[in-house]
Amino acid sequence: MSIVxxxxxxxxxxxxxxxxxxxxxxSGEFITIVGKSGIGKSTLLSIIGSFxxxxxxxxxxxxxxxxxxxxxxxxxxxTFDQLLxxxxxxxxxxxxxxHTNSNGLDIEKLLDELDLKSVENxxxxxxxxxxxxxxxxxxxxITKPQVLLMDEPFGSLDVGTRQNLQRLVLFxxxxxxxxxxxxxxxxxxxxxLGNRIWILNESEIIEIENPIMRPRDQMAxxxxxxxxxxxxxxx
Amino acid sequence: xxxxxxxxxxLLILSWELISRVVGNxxxxxxxxxxxxxxxxELIEGKLxxxxxxxxxxxxxxxxxxxxxxxxxxxxxxxxKWVMDFxxxxxxxxxxLPGIAILPILIIWFGVGYKAIFALVIHxxxxxxxxxxxxxxxxxxxxxxxxxxxxxxxxxxKFWYIYFPGIMPSFISGIKTGWARAFRAVISAEMFFGVxxxxxxxxxxxxxKRVFLDTTGIFAGLVVIIIIGIILERFVFNKLxxxxxxxxxxxx
Numbered sequence: 339m340s341i342v343x344x345x346x347x348x349x350x351x352x353x354x355x356x357x358x359x360x361x362x363x364x365s366g367e368f369i370t371i372v373g374k375s376g377i378g379k380s381t382l383l384s385i386i387g388s389f390x391x392x393x394x395x396x397x398x399x400x401x402x403x404x405x406x407x408x409x410x411x412x413x414x415x416x417t418f419d420q421l422l423x424x425x426x427x428x429x430x431x432x433x434x435x436x437h438t439n440s441n442g443l444d445i446e447k448l449l450d451e452l453d454l455k456s457v458e459n460x461x462x463x464x465x466x467x468x469x470x471x472x473x474x475x476x477x478x479x480i481t482k483p484q485v486l487l488m489d490e491p492f493g494s495l496d497v498g499t500r501q502n503l504q505r506l507v508l509f510x511x512x513x514x515x516x517x518x519x520x521x522x523x524x525x526x527x528x529x530x531l532g533n534r535i536w537i538l539n540e541s542e543i544i545e546i547e548n549p550i551m552r553p554r555d556q557m558a559x560x561x562x563x564x565x566x567x568x569x570x571x572x573x
Numbered sequence: 574x575x576x577x578x579x580x581x582x583x584l585l586i587l588s589w590e591l592i593s594r595v596v597g598n599x600x601x602x603x604x605x606x607x608x609x610x611x612x613x614x615e616l617i618e619g620k621l622x623x624x625x626x627x628x629x630x631x632x633x634x635x636x637x638x639x640x641x642x643x644x645x646x647x648x649x650x651x652x653x654k655w656v657m658d659f660x661x662x663x664x665x666x667x668x669x670l671p672g673i674a675i676l677p678i679l680i681i682w683f684g685v686g687y688k689a690i691f692a693l694v695i696h697x698x699x700x701x702x703x704x705x706x707x708x709x710x711x712x713x714x715x716x717x718x719x720x721x722x723x724x725x726x727x728x729x730x731k732f733w734y735i736y737f738p739g740i741m742p743s744f745i746s747g748i749k750t751g752w753a754r755a756f757r758a759v760i761s762a763e764m765f766f767g768v769x770x771x772x773x774x775x776x777x778x779x780x781x782k783r784v785f786l787d788t789t790g791i792f793a794g795l796v797v798i799i800i801i802g803i804i805l806e807r808f809v810f811n812k813l814x815x816x817x818x819x820x821x822x823x824x825x
Contacts, residue, residue, distance in 0.1 A: 463822025
Protein backbone atom coordinates (compact mmCIF):
# COMPACT_ATOMS: atom_id res chain seq x y z
CA MET A 339 0.00 0.00 0.00
CA SER A 340 1.20 3.45 -0.77
CA ILE A 341 -0.15 6.89 -1.44
CA VAL A 342 1.29 8.88 -4.28
CA UNK A 343 0.59 12.54 -4.86
CA UNK A 344 1.35 13.08 -8.52
CA UNK A 345 1.86 16.56 -9.97
CA UNK A 346 -0.61 18.10 -7.54
CA UNK A 347 -1.51 21.77 -7.98
CA UNK A 348 -3.94 23.62 -5.79
CA UNK A 349 -5.03 27.23 -5.54
CA UNK A 350 -7.02 28.69 -2.69
CA UNK A 351 -8.74 32.04 -3.28
CA UNK A 352 -6.29 32.85 -6.09
CA UNK A 353 -3.29 32.02 -3.90
CA UNK A 354 -1.17 29.16 -5.15
CA UNK A 355 -0.80 26.64 -2.32
CA UNK A 356 0.85 23.82 -4.22
CA UNK A 357 2.27 23.72 -7.67
CA UNK A 358 3.16 20.47 -9.31
CA UNK A 359 4.13 18.67 -6.11
CA UNK A 360 5.06 15.00 -5.99
CA UNK A 361 5.06 13.10 -2.71
CA UNK A 362 4.93 9.47 -1.68
CA UNK A 363 3.88 7.74 1.52
CA UNK A 364 4.77 4.11 2.13
CA SER A 365 2.81 1.58 4.12
CA GLY A 366 3.34 1.81 7.89
CA GLU A 367 5.02 5.21 7.76
CA PHE A 368 4.47 7.92 10.34
CA ILE A 369 4.73 11.24 8.55
CA THR A 370 4.42 14.57 10.30
CA ILE A 371 3.71 17.80 8.48
CA VAL A 372 4.84 21.15 9.88
CA GLY A 373 4.73 24.68 8.57
CA LYS A 374 3.45 28.16 9.28
CA SER A 375 -0.24 28.83 9.81
CA GLY A 376 -2.16 29.16 6.56
CA ILE A 377 0.59 27.52 4.50
CA GLY A 378 -1.74 24.66 3.49
CA LYS A 379 -0.96 21.82 5.95
CA SER A 380 -4.61 20.92 6.49
CA THR A 381 -5.37 21.35 2.78
CA LEU A 382 -2.60 18.91 1.93
CA LEU A 383 -4.03 16.42 4.43
CA SER A 384 -7.49 16.89 2.93
CA ILE A 385 -6.05 16.28 -0.53
CA ILE A 386 -4.46 13.04 0.68
CA GLY A 387 -7.87 11.98 2.03
CA SER A 388 -9.65 13.16 -1.16
CA PHE A 389 -11.77 15.60 0.85
CA UNK A 390 -10.35 18.46 -1.17
CA UNK A 391 -10.38 18.53 -4.94
CA UNK A 392 -7.15 19.37 -6.72
CA UNK A 393 -6.82 21.76 -9.63
CA UNK A 394 -4.36 19.49 -11.32
CA UNK A 395 -2.69 16.14 -10.74
CA UNK A 396 -3.95 13.04 -9.02
CA UNK A 397 -3.89 11.10 -5.77
CA UNK A 398 -3.02 7.44 -6.21
CA UNK A 399 -3.99 5.09 -3.39
CA UNK A 400 -3.42 1.34 -3.60
CA UNK A 401 -2.35 1.90 -7.21
CA UNK A 402 -5.67 3.46 -8.17
CA UNK A 403 -6.45 7.08 -8.85
CA UNK A 404 -8.88 8.20 -6.13
CA UNK A 405 -11.25 11.15 -6.16
CA UNK A 406 -13.57 10.50 -3.22
CA UNK A 407 -12.93 9.83 0.47
CA UNK A 408 -13.08 6.23 1.56
CA UNK A 409 -13.06 4.12 4.71
CA UNK A 410 -9.37 3.25 4.31
CA UNK A 411 -8.21 6.84 4.73
CA UNK A 412 -9.84 8.15 7.89
CA UNK A 413 -9.43 11.72 9.04
CA UNK A 414 -9.29 12.96 12.66
CA UNK A 415 -9.74 16.66 13.31
CA UNK A 416 -8.61 19.13 15.94
CA THR A 417 -12.15 20.34 16.66
CA PHE A 418 -14.22 18.55 19.27
CA ASP A 419 -17.40 18.75 17.16
CA GLN A 420 -16.31 15.74 15.12
CA LEU A 421 -18.10 13.40 17.54
CA LEU A 422 -21.79 12.69 17.11
CA UNK A 423 -23.36 14.48 20.11
CA UNK A 424 -26.39 12.16 20.11
CA UNK A 425 -24.32 9.04 20.55
CA UNK A 426 -22.53 7.78 23.63
CA UNK A 427 -18.79 7.08 23.69
CA UNK A 428 -19.36 3.42 22.81
CA UNK A 429 -21.92 4.24 20.12
CA UNK A 430 -19.59 6.83 18.58
CA UNK A 431 -16.78 4.30 18.35
CA UNK A 432 -19.14 1.63 16.99
CA UNK A 433 -20.69 3.99 14.44
CA UNK A 434 -18.31 3.11 11.56
CA UNK A 435 -18.71 -0.63 12.19
CA UNK A 436 -22.47 -0.37 11.75
CA HIS A 437 -22.23 1.74 8.63
CA THR A 438 -19.52 -0.25 6.92
CA ASN A 439 -20.78 -3.70 7.91
CA SER A 440 -17.28 -4.64 8.94
CA ASN A 441 -16.06 -6.62 11.93
CA GLY A 442 -13.21 -4.30 12.75
CA LEU A 443 -11.33 -4.32 16.00
CA ASP A 444 -12.56 -5.75 19.28
CA ILE A 445 -14.39 -2.81 20.84
CA GLU A 446 -13.88 -4.01 24.42
CA LYS A 447 -10.12 -4.21 23.92
CA LEU A 448 -10.09 -0.84 22.18
CA LEU A 449 -12.10 0.84 24.96
CA ASP A 450 -9.54 -0.52 27.43
CA GLU A 451 -6.59 0.65 25.35
CA LEU A 452 -8.13 4.10 25.03
CA ASP A 453 -8.97 4.15 28.75
CA LEU A 454 -12.60 4.89 27.96
CA LYS A 455 -14.25 1.89 29.61
CA SER A 456 -15.48 3.91 32.59
CA VAL A 457 -17.10 6.57 30.40
CA GLU A 458 -18.48 4.38 27.62
CA ASN A 459 -22.07 5.38 28.34
CA UNK A 460 -21.45 9.13 28.56
CA UNK A 461 -22.30 11.59 25.79
CA UNK A 462 -19.58 13.77 24.20
CA UNK A 463 -20.73 16.92 26.03
CA UNK A 464 -19.96 15.14 29.30
CA UNK A 465 -16.33 14.47 28.35
CA UNK A 466 -13.10 16.45 28.67
CA UNK A 467 -11.24 17.55 25.55
CA UNK A 468 -8.69 14.76 25.88
CA UNK A 469 -11.39 12.12 26.25
CA UNK A 470 -13.19 13.46 23.19
CA UNK A 471 -10.03 13.11 21.12
CA UNK A 472 -9.52 9.56 22.42
CA UNK A 473 -13.06 8.73 21.28
CA UNK A 474 -12.34 10.29 17.88
CA UNK A 475 -9.15 8.23 17.58
CA UNK A 476 -11.02 5.09 18.66
CA UNK A 477 -13.71 5.69 16.07
CA UNK A 478 -11.13 6.31 13.39
CA UNK A 479 -9.24 3.06 13.87
CA ILE A 480 -12.10 0.66 14.75
CA THR A 481 -12.55 -0.36 11.11
CA LYS A 482 -8.81 -1.04 10.73
CA PRO A 483 -8.18 1.64 8.09
CA GLN A 484 -4.90 1.58 6.22
CA VAL A 485 -4.25 5.30 6.68
CA LEU A 486 -5.01 7.71 9.50
CA LEU A 487 -4.94 11.40 8.64
CA MET A 488 -4.65 13.53 11.76
CA ASP A 489 -5.20 17.26 11.49
CA GLU A 490 -3.64 18.85 14.59
CA PRO A 491 -5.65 16.48 16.76
CA PHE A 492 -4.03 17.64 20.01
CA GLY A 493 -3.88 21.33 19.18
CA SER A 494 -6.52 22.34 21.74
CA LEU A 495 -5.25 20.20 24.61
CA ASP A 496 -3.11 20.95 27.64
CA VAL A 497 0.49 19.69 27.77
CA GLY A 498 -0.16 16.69 30.04
CA THR A 499 -3.12 15.40 28.04
CA ARG A 500 -1.21 16.01 24.85
CA GLN A 501 1.73 13.88 26.01
CA ASN A 502 -0.61 11.04 27.01
CA LEU A 503 -2.29 11.12 23.62
CA GLN A 504 1.04 11.24 21.79
CA ARG A 505 2.02 8.03 23.61
CA LEU A 506 -1.38 6.54 22.75
CA VAL A 507 -1.05 7.34 19.04
CA LEU A 508 2.43 5.81 18.93
CA PHE A 509 1.11 2.69 20.67
CA UNK A 510 -1.81 2.34 18.24
CA UNK A 511 0.44 2.97 15.25
CA UNK A 512 2.70 0.07 16.26
CA UNK A 513 -0.09 -2.20 17.53
CA UNK A 514 -2.31 -1.92 14.44
CA UNK A 515 0.33 -1.14 11.81
CA UNK A 516 -1.49 1.93 10.49
CA UNK A 517 0.07 4.51 8.21
CA UNK A 518 -0.25 7.92 9.87
CA UNK A 519 0.01 11.38 8.37
CA UNK A 520 -0.04 13.90 11.19
CA UNK A 521 -0.30 17.67 10.85
CA UNK A 522 1.04 19.76 13.69
CA UNK A 523 2.28 23.28 14.26
CA UNK A 524 4.53 22.01 17.06
CA UNK A 525 7.95 21.07 15.65
CA UNK A 526 8.88 19.16 18.80
CA UNK A 527 5.75 17.02 18.41
CA UNK A 528 6.57 16.45 14.76
CA UNK A 529 10.02 15.15 15.73
CA UNK A 530 8.66 13.01 18.54
CA LEU A 531 6.10 11.26 16.36
CA GLY A 532 7.25 11.24 12.77
CA ASN A 533 9.62 8.94 10.94
CA ARG A 534 9.65 11.44 8.17
CA ILE A 535 8.90 15.15 8.42
CA TRP A 536 7.49 17.29 5.64
CA ILE A 537 8.15 20.99 6.04
CA LEU A 538 5.73 23.09 4.06
CA ASN A 539 7.10 26.39 2.84
CA GLU A 540 5.59 28.81 0.36
CA SER A 541 7.50 27.60 -2.63
CA GLU A 542 8.61 24.13 -1.63
CA ILE A 543 8.05 21.05 0.48
CA ILE A 544 11.16 19.79 2.27
CA GLU A 545 11.21 16.11 3.21
CA ILE A 546 13.51 15.13 6.08
CA GLU A 547 14.11 11.66 7.52
CA ASN A 548 14.01 11.72 11.30
CA PRO A 549 17.51 10.67 12.45
CA ILE A 550 16.58 10.14 16.10
CA MET A 551 15.97 6.58 17.23
CA ARG A 552 12.88 5.58 19.18
CA PRO A 553 12.08 5.86 22.04
CA ARG A 554 12.83 9.55 21.68
CA ASP A 555 13.89 11.63 24.61
CA GLN A 556 12.61 15.17 24.13
CA MET A 557 15.12 16.48 26.65
CA ALA A 558 18.16 14.95 24.90
CA UNK A 559 20.64 17.30 23.23
CA UNK A 560 20.41 15.68 19.78
CA UNK A 561 16.60 15.95 19.91
CA UNK A 562 16.73 19.63 20.76
CA UNK A 563 19.37 20.23 18.10
CA UNK A 564 17.26 18.53 15.42
CA UNK A 565 14.19 20.56 16.45
CA UNK A 566 16.27 23.74 16.16
CA UNK A 567 17.49 22.67 12.73
CA UNK A 568 13.94 22.08 11.53
CA UNK A 569 12.71 25.42 12.83
CA UNK A 570 15.41 27.12 10.76
CA UNK A 571 13.95 25.45 7.65
CA UNK A 572 10.43 26.78 8.23
CA UNK A 573 10.06 29.92 6.16
CA UNK B 574 -45.73 22.15 36.87
CA UNK B 575 -43.57 24.18 39.20
CA UNK B 576 -45.02 26.17 42.10
CA UNK B 577 -44.49 29.54 40.42
CA UNK B 578 -46.57 28.58 37.37
CA UNK B 579 -49.30 27.21 39.63
CA UNK B 580 -49.42 30.56 41.46
CA UNK B 581 -49.62 32.42 38.12
CA UNK B 582 -52.59 30.31 37.02
CA UNK B 583 -54.29 30.83 40.39
CA LEU B 584 -53.70 34.59 40.11
CA LEU B 585 -55.16 34.65 36.61
CA ILE B 586 -58.28 32.76 37.68
CA LEU B 587 -58.71 35.00 40.73
CA SER B 588 -58.31 38.18 38.64
CA TRP B 589 -60.78 36.86 36.11
CA GLU B 590 -63.24 35.99 38.86
CA LEU B 591 -62.87 39.44 40.40
CA ILE B 592 -63.31 41.35 37.12
CA SER B 593 -66.23 39.18 35.97
CA ARG B 594 -68.01 39.76 39.29
CA VAL B 595 -67.44 43.52 38.96
CA VAL B 596 -68.77 43.43 35.36
CA GLY B 597 -71.66 41.27 36.58
CA ASN B 598 -72.89 40.24 33.14
CA UNK B 599 -72.44 36.60 32.02
CA UNK B 600 -73.15 37.56 28.41
CA UNK B 601 -70.00 39.66 28.42
CA UNK B 602 -67.72 38.03 30.94
CA UNK B 603 -68.93 34.89 32.66
CA UNK B 604 -67.33 33.89 35.95
CA UNK B 605 -64.72 31.12 35.95
CA UNK B 606 -67.13 28.75 37.71
CA UNK B 607 -69.78 29.28 35.03
CA UNK B 608 -67.15 28.69 32.31
CA UNK B 609 -66.00 25.52 34.09
CA UNK B 610 -69.57 24.21 34.29
CA UNK B 611 -70.16 25.04 30.63
CA UNK B 612 -66.91 23.39 29.63
CA UNK B 613 -67.89 20.21 31.44
CA UNK B 614 -71.33 20.26 29.81
CA GLU B 615 -69.94 20.92 26.33
CA LEU B 616 -67.38 18.16 26.66
CA ILE B 617 -69.93 15.59 27.82
CA GLU B 618 -73.15 16.65 26.11
CA GLY B 619 -72.05 19.05 23.38
CA LYS B 620 -69.24 16.85 22.05
CA LEU B 621 -66.70 19.67 22.22
CA UNK B 622 -64.01 16.98 22.29
CA UNK B 623 -65.15 15.87 18.83
CA UNK B 624 -64.74 19.39 17.45
CA UNK B 625 -61.28 19.53 19.02
CA UNK B 626 -60.48 16.12 17.56
CA UNK B 627 -61.36 17.27 14.04
CA UNK B 628 -59.14 20.34 14.35
CA UNK B 629 -56.23 18.37 15.79
CA UNK B 630 -56.43 15.73 13.05
CA UNK B 631 -56.39 18.47 10.39
CA UNK B 632 -53.39 20.11 12.06
CA UNK B 633 -51.45 16.88 12.39
CA UNK B 634 -52.04 15.83 8.80
CA UNK B 635 -50.97 19.27 7.54
CA UNK B 636 -48.03 19.34 9.92
CA UNK B 637 -46.99 15.84 8.83
CA UNK B 638 -47.08 16.71 5.12
CA UNK B 639 -45.18 19.96 5.77
CA UNK B 640 -42.53 18.14 7.80
CA UNK B 641 -41.96 15.55 5.08
CA UNK B 642 -41.75 18.33 2.49
CA UNK B 643 -39.36 20.44 4.59
CA UNK B 644 -37.09 17.47 5.30
CA UNK B 645 -37.07 16.44 1.64
CA UNK B 646 -36.17 19.98 0.58
CA UNK B 647 -33.40 20.02 3.20
CA UNK B 648 -32.10 16.68 1.98
CA UNK B 649 -31.74 17.97 -1.58
CA UNK B 650 -30.35 21.27 -0.32
CA UNK B 651 -27.35 19.37 1.05
CA UNK B 652 -26.62 17.89 -2.35
CA UNK B 653 -27.61 20.81 -4.57
CA LYS B 654 -26.89 24.33 -3.43
CA TRP B 655 -29.36 25.81 -5.92
CA VAL B 656 -32.23 23.99 -4.15
CA MET B 657 -31.47 25.91 -0.95
CA ASP B 658 -31.06 29.17 -2.88
CA PHE B 659 -34.36 28.66 -4.69
CA UNK B 660 -36.33 27.83 -1.55
CA UNK B 661 -34.71 30.70 0.34
CA UNK B 662 -35.94 33.00 -2.39
CA UNK B 663 -39.41 31.42 -2.29
CA UNK B 664 -39.37 31.66 1.50
CA UNK B 665 -38.62 35.38 1.39
CA UNK B 666 -41.68 35.90 -0.82
CA UNK B 667 -44.17 33.51 0.73
CA UNK B 668 -43.25 33.39 4.41
CA UNK B 669 -44.57 36.90 5.19
CA LEU B 670 -47.86 36.16 3.40
CA PRO B 671 -50.57 35.55 6.05
CA GLY B 672 -52.38 32.23 5.63
CA ILE B 673 -55.78 33.84 5.79
CA ALA B 674 -54.84 36.10 2.84
CA ILE B 675 -54.40 33.14 0.52
CA LEU B 676 -57.56 31.40 1.70
CA PRO B 677 -59.79 32.84 -1.09
CA ILE B 678 -57.46 31.51 -3.77
CA LEU B 679 -57.18 28.15 -1.99
CA ILE B 680 -60.98 27.90 -2.00
CA ILE B 681 -61.04 28.54 -5.75
CA TRP B 682 -58.36 25.92 -6.30
CA PHE B 683 -59.41 23.23 -3.84
CA GLY B 684 -63.01 24.08 -2.95
CA VAL B 685 -64.35 24.35 0.58
CA GLY B 686 -63.05 21.37 2.46
CA TYR B 687 -60.10 19.60 3.97
CA LYS B 688 -57.93 19.97 0.87
CA ALA B 689 -57.99 23.76 1.26
CA ILE B 690 -57.34 23.44 5.01
CA PHE B 691 -54.34 21.18 4.43
CA ALA B 692 -52.98 23.58 1.81
CA LEU B 693 -53.40 26.45 4.25
CA VAL B 694 -51.68 24.53 7.05
CA ILE B 695 -48.84 23.54 4.73
CA HIS B 696 -48.35 27.17 3.76
CA UNK B 697 -48.40 28.25 7.40
CA UNK B 698 -46.04 25.53 8.62
CA UNK B 699 -43.62 24.82 5.79
CA UNK B 700 -41.82 28.17 5.80
CA UNK B 701 -40.98 28.41 9.51
CA UNK B 702 -39.72 24.81 9.47
CA UNK B 703 -37.65 25.43 6.34
CA UNK B 704 -36.21 28.67 7.79
CA UNK B 705 -35.07 26.77 10.88
CA UNK B 706 -33.71 23.79 8.98
CA UNK B 707 -31.77 25.94 6.51
CA UNK B 708 -30.23 27.91 9.35
CA UNK B 709 -29.14 24.66 11.00
CA UNK B 710 -27.78 23.24 7.75
CA UNK B 711 -25.76 26.35 7.04
CA UNK B 712 -24.07 26.18 10.43
CA UNK B 713 -23.79 22.38 10.47
CA UNK B 714 -20.26 21.23 11.45
CA UNK B 715 -18.39 20.30 8.31
CA UNK B 716 -16.45 17.72 10.28
CA UNK B 717 -19.61 15.69 10.95
CA UNK B 718 -20.50 15.70 7.29
CA UNK B 719 -16.96 14.54 6.50
CA UNK B 720 -17.38 11.64 8.92
CA UNK B 721 -20.25 10.45 6.71
CA UNK B 722 -18.12 10.88 3.58
CA UNK B 723 -15.31 8.95 5.21
CA UNK B 724 -17.56 5.93 5.65
CA UNK B 725 -18.88 6.26 2.10
CA UNK B 726 -22.44 6.94 3.28
CA UNK B 727 -24.95 7.86 0.58
CA UNK B 728 -26.95 11.08 0.80
CA UNK B 729 -30.06 9.51 2.32
CA UNK B 730 -28.10 7.55 4.89
CA LYS B 731 -25.96 10.56 5.74
CA PHE B 732 -29.05 12.72 6.14
CA TRP B 733 -30.84 10.25 8.38
CA TYR B 734 -27.91 9.25 10.59
CA ILE B 735 -25.87 12.45 10.68
CA TYR B 736 -27.73 15.55 9.54
CA PHE B 737 -31.17 14.86 10.98
CA PRO B 738 -30.07 14.26 14.59
CA GLY B 739 -27.64 17.16 14.24
CA ILE B 740 -30.32 19.62 13.16
CA MET B 741 -32.81 18.28 15.72
CA PRO B 742 -32.78 21.45 17.91
CA SER B 743 -33.76 23.62 14.94
CA PHE B 744 -36.21 21.00 13.72
CA ILE B 745 -38.04 20.92 17.06
CA SER B 746 -38.02 24.70 17.25
CA GLY B 747 -39.45 24.85 13.69
CA ILE B 748 -42.14 22.32 14.53
CA LYS B 749 -43.08 24.32 17.65
CA THR B 750 -43.51 27.51 15.62
CA GLY B 751 -45.20 25.55 12.86
CA TRP B 752 -47.63 23.93 15.26
CA ALA B 753 -48.76 27.30 16.64
CA ARG B 754 -49.19 28.67 13.14
CA ALA B 755 -51.03 25.56 12.00
CA PHE B 756 -53.45 25.85 14.91
CA ARG B 757 -54.18 29.47 14.00
CA ALA B 758 -54.61 28.57 10.34
CA VAL B 759 -56.98 25.69 11.02
CA ILE B 760 -59.18 27.66 13.43
CA SER B 761 -59.32 30.58 10.96
CA ALA B 762 -60.18 28.31 8.04
CA GLU B 763 -62.84 26.49 10.02
CA MET B 764 -64.39 29.81 10.99
CA PHE B 765 -64.30 30.81 7.34
CA PHE B 766 -65.63 27.56 5.89
CA GLY B 767 -68.20 26.54 8.46
CA VAL B 768 -68.86 22.85 8.88
CA UNK B 769 -66.54 20.37 7.18
CA UNK B 770 -66.85 16.64 7.67
CA UNK B 771 -69.27 15.26 10.24
CA UNK B 772 -69.20 18.12 12.78
CA UNK B 773 -66.48 20.65 11.86
CA UNK B 774 -63.64 21.74 14.09
CA UNK B 775 -63.11 24.18 16.92
CA UNK B 776 -63.32 27.18 14.58
CA UNK B 777 -66.80 26.14 13.51
CA UNK B 778 -67.74 25.50 17.14
CA UNK B 779 -66.73 29.10 18.04
CA UNK B 780 -68.69 30.55 15.11
CA UNK B 781 -71.81 28.60 16.14
CA LYS B 782 -71.52 29.86 19.71
CA ARG B 783 -71.15 33.45 18.51
CA VAL B 784 -74.22 33.13 16.27
CA PHE B 785 -76.25 32.02 19.31
CA LEU B 786 -74.62 34.65 21.54
CA ASP B 787 -73.38 31.87 23.80
CA THR B 788 -70.45 33.76 25.37
CA THR B 789 -69.82 31.08 27.98
CA GLY B 790 -69.65 28.48 25.19
CA ILE B 791 -67.09 30.62 23.36
CA PHE B 792 -64.95 30.79 26.49
CA ALA B 793 -65.29 27.01 26.94
CA GLY B 794 -63.96 26.61 23.37
CA LEU B 795 -61.08 28.99 24.06
CA VAL B 796 -60.18 27.10 27.23
CA VAL B 797 -60.01 23.88 25.18
CA ILE B 798 -57.69 25.56 22.65
CA ILE B 799 -55.44 26.78 25.49
CA ILE B 800 -55.42 23.34 27.14
CA ILE B 801 -54.50 21.62 23.86
CA GLY B 802 -51.63 24.10 23.43
CA ILE B 803 -50.36 23.50 26.97
CA ILE B 804 -50.60 19.70 26.64
CA LEU B 805 -48.66 19.75 23.40
CA GLU B 806 -46.00 22.09 24.74
CA ARG B 807 -45.56 20.26 28.02
CA PHE B 808 -46.09 16.64 27.14
CA VAL B 809 -44.97 16.45 23.53
CA PHE B 810 -42.43 19.16 22.70
CA ASN B 811 -40.82 19.44 26.13
CA LYS B 812 -40.64 15.65 26.39
CA LEU B 813 -39.16 15.42 22.91
CA UNK B 814 -36.56 18.05 23.81
CA UNK B 815 -35.71 16.22 27.04
CA UNK B 816 -35.09 12.86 25.40
CA UNK B 817 -33.13 14.31 22.51
CA UNK B 818 -31.40 17.68 22.54
CA UNK B 819 -31.18 18.10 26.33
CA UNK B 820 -29.79 14.59 26.73
CA UNK B 821 -27.26 15.19 23.95
CA UNK B 822 -26.17 18.55 25.34
CA UNK B 823 -27.41 20.42 22.27
CA UNK B 824 -29.84 22.73 24.04
CA UNK B 825 -28.45 26.23 24.19
